[in-house]
Amino acid sequence: xxxxxxxxxxxxxxxxxxxxxxxxxxxxxxxxxxxxxxxxxxxxxxxxxxxxxxxxxxxxxxxxxxxxxxxxxxxxxxxxxxxxxxxxxxxxxxxxxxxxxxxxxxxxxxxxxxxxxxxxxxxxxxxxxxxxxxxxxxxxxxxxxxxxxxxxxxxxxxxxxxxxxxxxxxxxxxxxxxxxxxxxxxxxxxxxxxxxxxxxxxxxxxxxxxxxxxxxxxxxxxxxxxxxxxxxxxxxxxxxxxxxxxxxxxxxxxxxxxxxxxxxxxxxxxxxxxxxxxxxxxxxxxxxxxxxxxxxxxxxxxxxxxxxxxxxxxxxxxxxxxxxxxxxxxxxxxxxxxxxxxxxxxxxxxxxxxxxxxxxxxxxxxxxxxxxxxxxxxxxxxxxxxxxxxxxxxxxxxxxxxxxxxxxxxxxxxxxxxxxxxxxxxxxxxxxxxxxxxxxxxxxxxxxxxxxxxxxxxxxxxxxxxxxxxxxxxxxxxxxxxxxxxxxxxxxxxxxxxxxxxxxxxxxxxxxxxxxxxxxxxxxxxxxxxxxxxxxxxxxxxxxxxxxxxxxxxxxxxxxxxxxxxxxxxxxxxxxxxxxxxxxxxxxxxxxxxxxxxxxxxxxxxxxxxxxxxxxxxxxxxxxxxxxxxxxxxxxxxxxxxxxxxxxxx
RNA sequence: GCUGACGUAGCUCAACUGGUAGAGCAGCUGAUUUGUAAUCAGCAGGUUAAGGGUUCGAGUCCCUUCGUCAGCUCCA
Numbered sequence: 001x002x003x004x005x006x007x008x009x010x011x012x013x014x015x016x017x018x019x020x021x022x023x024x025x026x027x028x029x030x031x032x033x034x035x036x037x038x039x040x041x042x043x044x045x046x047x048x049x050x051x052x053x054x055x056x057x058x059x060x061x062x063x064x065x066x067x068x069x070x071x072x073x074x075x076x077x078x079x080x081x082x083x084x085x086x087x088x089x090x091x092x093x094x095x096x097x098x099x100x101x102x103x104x105x106x107x108x109x110x111x112x113x114x115x116x117x118x119x120x121x122x123x124x125x126x127x128x129x130x131x132x133x134x135x136x137x138x139x140x141x142x143x144x145x146x147x148x149x150x151x152x153x154x155x156x157x158x159x160x161x162x163x164x165x166x167x168x169x170x171x172x173x174x175x176x177x178x179x180x181x182x183x184x185x186x187x188x189x190x191x192x193x194x195x196x197x198x199x200x201x202x203x204x205x206x207x208x209x210x211x212x213x214x215x216x217x218x219x220x221x222x223x224x225x226x227x228x229x230x231x232x233x234x235x236x237x238x239x240x241x242x243x244x245x246x247x248x249x250x251x252x253x254x255x256x257x258x259x260x261x262x263x264x265x266x267x268x269x270x271x272x273x274x275x276x277x278x279x280x281x282x283x284x285x286x287x288x289x290x291x292x293x294x295x296x297x298x299x300x301x302x303x304x305x306x307x308x309x310x311x312x313x314x315x316x317x318x319x320x321x322x323x324x325x326x327x328x329x330x331x332x333x334x335x336x337x338x339x340x341x342x343x344x345x346x347x348x349x350x351x352x353x354x355x356x357x358x359x360x361x362x363x364x365x366x367x368x369x370x371x372x373x374x375x376x377x378x379x380x381x382x383x384x385x386x387x388x389x390x391x392x393x394x395x396x397x398x399x400x401x402x403x404x405x406x407x408x409x410x411x412x413x414x415x416x417x418x419x420x421x422x423x424x425x426x427x428x429x430x431x432x433x434x435x436x437x438x439x440x441x442x443x444x445x446x447x448x449x450x451x452x453x454x455x456x457x458x459x460x461x462x463x464x465x466x467x468x469x470x471x472x473x474x475x476x477x478x479x480x481x482x483x484x485x486x487x488x489x490x491x492x493x494x495x496x497x498x499x500x501x502x503x504x505x506x507x508x509x510x511x512x513x514x515x516x517x518x519x520x521x522x523x524x525x526x527x528x529x530x531x532x533x534x535x536x537x538x539x540x541x542x543x544x545x546x547x548x549x550x551x552x553x554x555x556x557x558x559x560x561x562x563x564x565x566x567x568x569x570x571x572x573x574x575x576x577x578x579x580x581x582x583x584x585x586x587x588x589x590x591x592x593x594x595x596x597x598x599x600x601x602x603x604x605x606x607x608x609x610x611x612x613x614x615x616x617x618x619x620x621x622x623x624x625x626x627x628x629x630x631x632x633x634x635x636x637x638x639x640x641x642x643x644x645x646x647x648x649x650x
Numbered sequence: 651g652c653u654g655a656c657g658u659a660g661c662u663c664a665a666c667u668g669g670u671a672g673a674g675c676a677g678c679u680g681a682u683u684u685g686u687a688a689u690c691a692g693c694a695g696g697u698u699a700a701g702g703g704u705u706c707g708a709g710u711c712c713c714u715u716c717g718u719c720a721g722c723u724c725c726a
Contacts (some may be wrong), residue, residue, distance in 0.1 A: 107721095115654050178671055203721030204653030211723050215653050219722070246718095250661075259699075259717050319726090372653050387726065475726095490726070491703045556683040584682075591687035605685055615685080615688095623686055 024051040025189065027065050038065040040188045041074045048074060050186040058380045066225035076101035079223035080108045080140065081196050085136075085179035086127035086511055087219070090120075096181065096284045097216050099209060100249030104233060105222035109205055111157060115217050122349075124219070126197045126337035135192030143173050148182060157207065157216075160181045188471060196230040197223035219616040239482060245534035246380040252539050252596060254300040254530075255381060264378045264385030271547035274576070275533070276388070277525050278545050280366050282419070282644075283390050286290050286411060299368065302338040309343040310436050310500055314469055320348055320372045329592075335372045342494075342519055346445040346501050347394040349515075350382030354505040359515060362398055366526070374612075383530035388526040394518040395503065398448070401493070401516060405474070407521055408491050408510035410477055416489065419644050420536075424478035424489075426458055429466030436470050437496045445493045470496040479535040485570050488524035488532065493517075533635055540597045540619060542643045543648070548573045550577040551598045552614075553589045555605035557581075562609035566602060566630060573634045575641075577602075594619065600650060602633065618648045626650060 005017045008027065024042035026601060028051065039148035042049050043062040055061060061418050064071040080099030087094050097109030110116075111400045116124070142152065142197030147161065148171045152158035152420050165171060174183045178190050185440060187486045188194065205218040224230040243245075257265065257271040268276055284294065303322050306312045308629040312319070322334035338344065343361045355363065369387050377383050396404055401573055409426075416422045428449055431442045449472055454459045460474070467473055468614060476489035497503075504512040523529035533541065545551055550570055570577040580589045588601065595603045603625070615627045628636075633650065640649040 088713075090677070117655080202654075203719055205722045206652075211652065217653080220721080263717070290681080297662095312693095349681050371725090374724065376653095383725070389701055389726075470681060487726070521726070528726055553686090558683080583681095585682095585689060588688055589683085589686090594687055601686085602709060603686070607685090625686065649708060 001373065006055055008055055008057075008059045008061045009329060010158040011060075011062050015304060018055065021054045023054050024049060024061065024063065025211060027055065027061060031063070031481070034064060034224040035065070039063050040065060040071045040168070040185050040193065047184050051189050052138075052140060054470065056293065072225065073101045074186055074188055075194060075225065076298065077185075077220060077225045079197050080106040080190070080632045081138070081176055081179065081181055081183070081187065082128050082131050082191050082194055082197075083108045083124065083199070083219060083221060084110075085131045085176055086124050086189070088179055089131075089198060090123060092128055095155050095157055098161075101203060103221060105200070107218050109207070109216040109218045111207075111214065111216050115204070116219060121199045121219065123472050130198075131177065132194050134177055135190050137190045139175045140186035140187075141173045143171050145171060147171075148173065149508055151180060152182055158407075159190065161369075172555065179336045194223060196225065196227050197221055198230065198234070198292045231325050236482065240484070240535075243535045243538045244380075245480070245531040248534050248539040249531075250382070252547075254532075254534065257380070262385070263375060264383070265594065266384055266386060266499070269280040272530065274547040275530055275541070275545055279523060280390070282363070283364070283415065286414065287364055287392065289364070290362075290407060291360070292364045295345065295363050296367050297348070297349050297365060297367065298338075299370075300335050300337050303334045305343045305347075306336055306338075308500060309346075310470070310498060311340070311343075312511045314436070315339065316435065318373065320370055327426055339351070339371045341365055341367050341368050341369060341391045342497060342517075343501075345391075346497060346517075349393075349395050350503055352500060354395070354515070356397060356505055356507045356513070359473075359505060360394050360396035360404055362392060362394045364390075365392050381527040383532075384525075384527050385525075390521050390523045390526065393522055394520065395498070395505075396518070397505070397513070398516050401448045401518075402455055403450040405449065405491065406456055408518070409456050409458065409474075410601060411450075411522055412489050416476065416478055420533075421646050422478040424476050426453065426460040426461050427475045427477060428453060429463040429473045429475055430466075431467050431472065432465050432469060435467070435468055437499075441495045442472065445495050449474060449491075449493055465481060467494055468632065470494050480532065481538070484529075484535075487533050488529055490520065490524065492519040494519060525615075542644065542646050543599045543637065546571065546597075546599050547576065548578055548598050549575050549637065549641075550598070550600045550602055550603045551589075551593045551596075552577060552579045552604060553586060553593070554579070554581060557583065559604050559606065559609050563604040566604055566614060569630060570602075570634065572635070575634065575637050590617065593617075599648065600637070616650050618650055621648075 002014050005022050006022060007015050007017050013141060016030065018030060019381065028039040041051060041064045043064055044059045047312055052195060061323060077100065084096055084099055097111065099106065099108030118493050122258050136648055148162050149159060150174060152162065171183055172183065174181050174185060174187055200220045202217055202219045203213045207213040207216050218609055223231055224233060252271060253269050254275065255269055256267045257263065259266060303312065318335050319339050322336055325331055325333040348363055349361055367389055369389060372387055373385050374385060383558035394404055416424050430446050449568055471492050471494040473490055473492035477485055479485055499512050503515050506513050507513045552563045552567045554560045560581050567577050567579045597619060599619045601617045603617065604614060608614055613629050614626050614633050615625045616633060617625045636650045
């Protein structure tokens with residue numbers, strides 16, 4: 001091999017020789033004209049590079065085209081630069097922050113005199129089209145620190161970034177036409193490659209995510225390789241909007257949040273309450289079969305309790321302020337509404353002597369707690385101030401942890417996996433910066449959880465620093481019907497509270513020992529879980545959860561008595577039904593039933609009234625009706641409810 | 651909490667630069683008696699989120715408060 005050439009290896013294992021100094025673009029051209037045109041970037045030894053960078057001898061090189069998801073990130077990153085290029089032309093004084101690719105798109109942060117409005121976004125998008133048309137090449141340069149400082153002397157945010165770069169780190173600068181940016185890259189060859197994009201919205205964002213720093217204006221956009229992909233994404237946003245639990249909650253009359261009462265406080269209307277009731281029943285039945293005991297505890301407490309638990313100093317900002325003393329109590333006795341149940345359950349545990357034989361003691365309570373969440377974080381039922389937790393605390397011996405976690409993971413599998421058909425993922429969250437307790441105790445707790453996960457043979461990820469302040473935890477994450485990720489169930493180990501409350505049990509050695517505690521919730525909160533279910537099922541709940549399971553439709557007024565009889569029979573069989581006796585056409589009633597997502601409509605006309613049958617129309621099944629004897633219908637419904645089937649049996 | 655946008659009938663939305671608040675759906679009444687996604691007609695429904703200001707006149711302009719939304723931050 002002469003020094004005047006470099007040899008690179010292609011993904012198929014073949015080698016190719018190129019003149020020294022040849023770039024990724026040269027390689028693509030050497031392979032074929034089609035590839036040269038399609039090429040966006042190269043992956044060399046696992047790193048994504050610009051096409052314009054010279055390749056070195058011995059590299060393994062993959063040409064990236066629009067078939068490659070890594071190329072999509074590059075496209076979006078370049079889109080962010082095009083956005084900044086446009087903004088700088090329209091607002092020459094805008095200071096530039098960061099502009100990375102994100103899931104489904106990109107953003108760029110600017111420091112400007114005046115926030116961007118919708119008209120600004122339109123103008124910026126127009127200008128972006130011009131930048132794309134101009135087809136400016138993205139030019140990469142490596143510069144010295146001094147040179148970088150000089151180039152960005154008018155951009156304080158960039159100067160701050162430069163100051164943070166480690167010595168010896170390569171500082172690269174990218175230019176596209178009139179715009180220069182400090183950037184690691186890589187980028188597509190030219191702005192003309194970015195054709196299918198759309199700006200979505202602008203919002204404030206703190207510089208470097210720090211609320212003590214100034215607020216920048218962030219513009220979000222999305223970018224795709226094809227118009228079809230872009231349209232599909234916009235349709236996906238539209239689909240998500242239609243599934244929005246706040247909209248469906250209103251349409252289906254499930255819940256409301258009322259200004260007179262306050263934000264983040266949920267009114268469960270009868271239909272939403274039925275949903276909650278069924279979920280409660282299911283989880284309570286499930287845990288009672290597994291050795292849990294139900295308790296009910298007060299909603300307010302002397303704040304002394306939360307002082308002792310250690311919550312108050314750390315958690316005060318999320319608790320509602322203290323209330324005055326009760327009648328006849330000293331002025332300085334303050335009460336707090338509870339933000340969590342653990343201290344309450346601890347008091348139940350501590351109310352008697354416990355033997356090692358009694359453990360684990362599993363105390364469960366579906367309880368309302370109140371947290372003073374910051375106003376800007378509230379969101380429908382998904383983020384509220386009045387929470388209904390399906391809470392439980394398990395007090396056990398250290399040697400029982402693995403079995404208990406094992407059992408808990410089994411409950412998770414039953415509820416999320418088997419009943420709701422969700423694919424879920426487990427995250428082991430370890431010690432955060434803000435925490436109670438020493439590192440040795442934390443290490444012990446983390447190891448115990450990890451051992452249990454390993455023993456169960458499930459896959460899990462480590463979420464470094466994601467733990468609660470009192471112990472490590474296992475978070476359960478799952479995806480909904482349109483691919484969004486949710487967090488519900490959580491299993492937290494706690495060595496801290498038993499210590500603080502001096503909890504004990506008598507061991508077989510007749511000596512006092514300290515139990516370990518597990519906090520766990522399967523749904524998380526019923527608010528969030530119901531919000532999730534509404535969006536996941538788009539309001540079309542499985543039969544066992546549906547507030548209204550069957551709607552009986554008489555065709556004409558003369559069949560009203562027969563329809564009422566069907567309704568009475570269904571209700572007697574434990575089926576939630578109603579009769580639509582309005583003087584409307586059948587078409588109208590069917591439409592109404594469908595829009596309210598009732599799982600079954602049972603039509604009773606002349607023929608059915610005579611024969612003692614019902615003509616059943618399953619939700620979404622169109623005209624595919626099934627005529628069957630009432631008793632058979634009842635049995636099938638009961639079976640569908642009993643098995644908590646996700647799909648209709650009738 | 652921060653930044654911005656927004657708040658009109660139960661719901662979805664109109665009302666040009668300040669000039670008499672309007673429609674569809676839902677509701678009620680009546681007619682119709684319907685066979686698988688909207689029968690017809692009539693009626694009723696609003697201190698335009700609340701409070702203050704500018705103006706001859708405010709849904710529209712200004713201020714304050716409350717709330718909603720998009721993000722940031724935080725989190726079940």
